[in-house]
Amino acid sequence: xxxxxxxxxxxxxxxxxxxxxxxxxxxxxxxxxxxxxxxxxxxxxxxxxxxxxxxxxxxxxxxxxxxxxxxxxxxxxxxxxxxxxxxxxxxxxxxxxxxxxxxxxxxxxxxxxxxxxxxxxxxxxxxxxxxxxxxxxxxxxxxxxxxxxxxxxxxxxxxxxxxxxxxxxxxxxxxxxxxxxxxxxxxxxxxxxxxxxxxxxxxxxxxxxxxxxxxxxxxxxxxxxxxxxxxxxxxxxxxxxxxxxxxxxxxxxxxxxxxxxxxxxxxxxxxxxxxxxxxxxxxxxxxxxxxxxxxxxxxxxxxxxxxxxxxxxxxxxxxxxxxxxxxxxxxxxxxxxxxxxxxxxxxxxxxxxxxxxxxxxxxxxxxxxxxxxxxxxxxxxxxxxxxxxxxxxxxxxxxxxxxxxxxxxxxxxxxxxxxxxxxxxxxxxxxxxxxxxxxxxxxxxxxxxxxxxxxxxxxxxxxxxxxxxxxxxxxxxxxxxxxxxxxxxxxxxxxx
Ligand SMILES: Nc1ncnc2c1ncn2[C@@H]1O[C@H](COP(=O)(O)OP(=O)(O)O)[C@@H](O)[C@H]1O
Ligand SMILES: O=P(O)(O)OC[C@H](O)CO
Numbered sequence: 001x002x003x004x005x006x007x008x009x010x011x012x013x014x015x016x017x018x019x020x021x022x023x024x025x026x027x028x029x030x031x032x033x034x035x036x037x038x039x040x041x042x043x044x045x046x047x048x049x050x051x052x053x054x055x056x057x058x059x060x061x062x063x064x065x066x067x068x069x070x071x072x073x074x075x076x077x078x079x080x081x082x083x084x085x086x087x088x089x090x091x092x093x094x095x096x097x098x099x100x101x102x103x104x105x106x107x108x109x110x111x112x113x114x115x116x117x118x119x120x121x122x123x124x125x126x127x128x129x130x131x132x133x134x135x136x137x138x139x140x141x142x143x144x145x146x147x148x149x150x151x152x153x154x155x156x157x158x159x160x161x162x163x164x165x166x167x168x169x170x171x172x173x174x175x176x177x178x179x180x181x182x183x184x185x186x187x188x189x190x191x192x193x194x195x196x197x198x199x200x201x202x203x204x205x206x207x208x209x210x211x212x213x214x215x216x217x218x219x220x221x222x223x224x225x226x227x228x229x230x231x232x233x234x235x236x237x238x239x240x241x242x243x244x245x246x247x248x249x250x251x252x253x254x255x256x257x258x259x260x261x262x263x264x265x266x267x268x269x270x271x272x273x274x275x276x277x278x279x280x281x282x283x284x285x286x287x288x289x290x291x292x293x294x295x296x297x298x299x300x301x302x303x304x305x306x307x308x309x310x311x312x313x314x315x316x317x318x319x320x321x322x323x324x325x326x327x328x329x330x331x332x333x334x335x336x337x338x339x340x341x342x343x344x345x346x347x348x349x350x351x352x353x354x355x356x357x358x359x360x361x362x363x364x365x366x367x368x369x370x371x372x373x374x375x376x377x378x379x380x381x382x383x384x385x386x387x388x389x390x391x392x393x394x395x396x397x398x399x400x401x402x403x404x405x406x407x408x409x410x411x412x413x414x415x416x417x418x419x420x421x422x423x424x425x426x427x428x429x430x431x432x433x434x435x436x437x438x439x440x441x442x443x444x445x446x447x448x449x450x451x452x453x454x455x456x457x458x459x460x461x462x463x464x465x466x467x468x469x470x471x472x473x474x475x476x477x478x479x480x481x482x483x484x485x486x487x488x489x490x491x492x493x494x495x496x
Contacts, residue, residue, distance in 0.1 A: 003074040003450050006062070006234075007437035008055055010080040010163050011242065012101065012264075015054035017062035018437035019073075022450055024460035026434065028066035032058045037098060042105035045098035048086055051163065052170055056229060063230060070230035077238035077444030079245035079436055080163035082186045085139035087149070087211070090159050090177075093170065096147050099163075100139040107138035114138075119204060126191045126198050128276055128285025128297075130353070136162060137188035141205045156210040162187070164239045165213045172223035172236055179213040180239035181290035190215070192276050192285060195295055218244070218289035219447035237447030242436045243267045244289055247298060249439025250404040250430065251461035252288075253454055258392065258400045260385050260419075261436070262409035266306035268388045269298045272396065281391035282351040291446070291454065299395060301350040301388035305343035307409040309377045312343070319370045323409070330375040330414040338363040340486035341376040343384075344493075351391040352487065360490035363482070381409065382419040383483040389423055402426040402466075406435040413467070421471035422479060431462040 002021045009016040013036065018029040034050035063070055083102035088095045100106070111131050114123065123131045133139075140160050144150050152158050161169065165179045184190040184197075189207060191198035197212055216222060218240045224233040240248065243261065247269045250259040255273035260266055269288070276285045276297040288298040305312075310323045320326055340362050342348075347355035361373065393399055403425050409415060410429055420427040432438050442457040451457045471479075 003445070004068050004072050005441040005445050005450070006059065006073050006076045007440035007444070008059060008076065008078045008167065009242065009437045009440065010051060010055050010078070010167060012081045012103070015051065015058045016437065017055070017058040018434055018441070019062050019066040019068055020438065020441045022445060024432060024438055024442070026432065027068060028062050029434070029437070030058045030061035030065060032061070044101035044104040046084065046101055048095040048099050048166065051099065051166065055167060059229065070232040070234065073234050074450060075235050075237040075444040075448035076225055077240070077440030078164055078167055078236065079240050079242050079440035080167070080183070082162060082183060082241040082243070083134060083136050084163055085136045085143065086161050086163070086166045087140065087143045088159050088166070088169070090157055096143055096149065096158070100142070102134055104139065105133050107133040107142050110138040110141060114204065122200065123188060125278070126193070126201060127188050128185070128192045128278065129188055130282065130284060131188070135186055135188035137201065137205050137207070140207055144207070150206065150208065153211040154208040158211045159213070160211045161213050168222060168236070168239070171226055171229060173226050173233060174223060176223045177213045178216045178222060180216055180218045181295065182218055182241040182244040182287045183239070184215045185287040186241060192287070192297070195290070217291055217293060219291050219443045221447065235448055238440055238443035240289060240440060240443055243269055243300065244287065244298070245439030245443065246406060246436040247271065247288055247439065248443055248457070249435035249437070250406065251458035252404060253458060256396065256398060256400055257404070258389070259404040259406065261407040262306050262381065262405060262415070263407040264306060264308045266303035266381065266385055266407070267300065268302070268385060268392070269300045270392045270396065270400070272297045272299055277395055279391070279395045281394050282353050283388070283391050283395060289443070299392050301391060303381065303384040303388065304346050304349050306381050307407070309341070309343040309380060310409065312345070313374060313377055320374060324411070326374050326378055327412045327414045329371050330378050333371045333375060336372045336376045336379060337365065337367060338482065339368055339372045339376045340483055341373065341380045342486050342490040343377070343380050344490045348487070348490070351387055352491065354491050356492045356495040357490045358493040360486060360493070362486050362489060378412065378415045379418055382415060382422050383480070385419060386422045386480070389425070400425060402428050404428050404430065406430065406433050416467045417470070420467040420469045422476060424469045424476060426469065427467040428463055429465045429467070431464040
């Protein structure tokens with residue numbers, strides 16, 4: 001009988017569970033959304049109870065829909081939205097306030113101070129990250145300061161964790177306080193080179209070591225699922241941040257392999273092998289995974305407005321009814337007629353890093369209509385991703401053979417073809433687009449010994465479609481030139 005694997009995919013807006021066969025076939029999936037809280041402008045929080053309850057519901061429902069007996073689930077893998085910060089009481093499990101979500105900007109000033117004090121280079125060198133409120137370190141500092149909890153943290157009475165830690169502590173027997181290396185690498189407290197919490201960084205942010213979780217490998221025995229959840233104790237044998245799980249689920253195991261996930265935002269990761277590559281083009285250096293104590297590293301870049309640009313067309317401009325129709329609309333015309341949309345609604349990330357740039361729609365004529373704007377919006381997702389890829393190529397000195405894609409907007413074949421055209425690199429869409437959950441399941445299978453090697457997990461990956469570049473070089477360069485001119489005009493717009 002084929003072995004069954006389960007993945008818990010705890011995301012920013014919903015908790016998901018997917019039940020797979022060991023061949024990577026989806027048997028059933030269940031998604032449970034939960035509320036977002038915005039207590040002040042720029043602040044984003046999640047209620048920890050919502051995270052836990054939605055994840056338990058998703059798992060129970062997915063198992064019910066699959067018709068699989070819980071006793072037949074060989075292993076579970078956890079994957080999660082990263083950086084989101086929880087602090088809870090080690091005795092009661094009660095959380096201190098809500099979780100501070102990765103998108104929350106409340107600690108920007110703490111970061112500004114660190115940079116003004118000249119700590120930016122030290123942070124970059126040790127963690128591979130660009131100092132930013134995005135990461136967990138300053139969020140934890142804020143919680144300890146705001147609730148005046150340093151003494152209790154010092155005494156070991158409190159536990160800090162990202163979503164993976166929080167789920168493990170609450171769902172596993174014996175309440176292990178652990179995190180995996182990919183999640184640890186997003187805290188701005190973890191030293192990529194020593195693979196451990198960094199004393200200098202802890203001192204800088206005044207974080208007591210006693211509240212930090214133990215860092216474990218991405219795949220390997222973590223503990224047993226509490227039988228109260230599915231009626232059976234099931235081994236939990238993997239944990240990974242969602243973008244890292246997706247890299248694994250895309251079988252990007254070789255140096256130079258690269259994937260882009262087209263969700264609300266886009267996250268591009270390139271496997272850089274067993275050495276961290278320090279970016280000179282604004283990318284982050286991050287863990288790909290750590291297996292048998294051996295770290296594999298990646299470069300990462302993100303686009304803030306990916307599929308969210310399409311949501312904007314639907315919800316604010318109201319020129320489309322649903323995301324799927326953008327494909328036909330874009331294909332109904334030959335080009336945007338020189339129109340560019342720079343969706344810098346919340347600034348631009350790598351490689352521009354300009355928080356003051358703003359949305360710009362440029363190049364319009366009397367003949368410009370809805371289709372041109374829709375097409376420009378889709379092209380903008382591809383242009384931003386192409387800029388990330390260029391930064392990766394510049395950092396690594398070699399061009400990838402292909403780009404593996406996944407995420408909701410990767411279903412759009414116009415977008416995928418344009419991505420291939422504008423990068424000049426074939427774009428490969430797999431059969432299973434749930435690569436984040438698949439990656440977590442494969443890592444769990446590896447951790448449980450169901451696959452005997454990393455290579456064996458790649459057999460599960462199957463190509464669906466390949467988009468071959470068709471645009472001639474002159475047109476490609478002209479289009480890119482127009483895009484970069486448009487970006488230049490959006491930069492620093494909101495500075496004053
Ligand atoms: N066919 C499509 N064409 C373009 N964008 C799409 C399409 N389908 C979904 N999207 C966009 O993809 C995003 C949803 O993808 P998903 O992977 O579920 O995102 P997330 O995990 O960030 O919630 C939305 O922003 C939506 O606008
Ligand atoms: O939950 P997602 O898919 O939006 O992913 C969030 C990222 O992990 C944030 O770094």
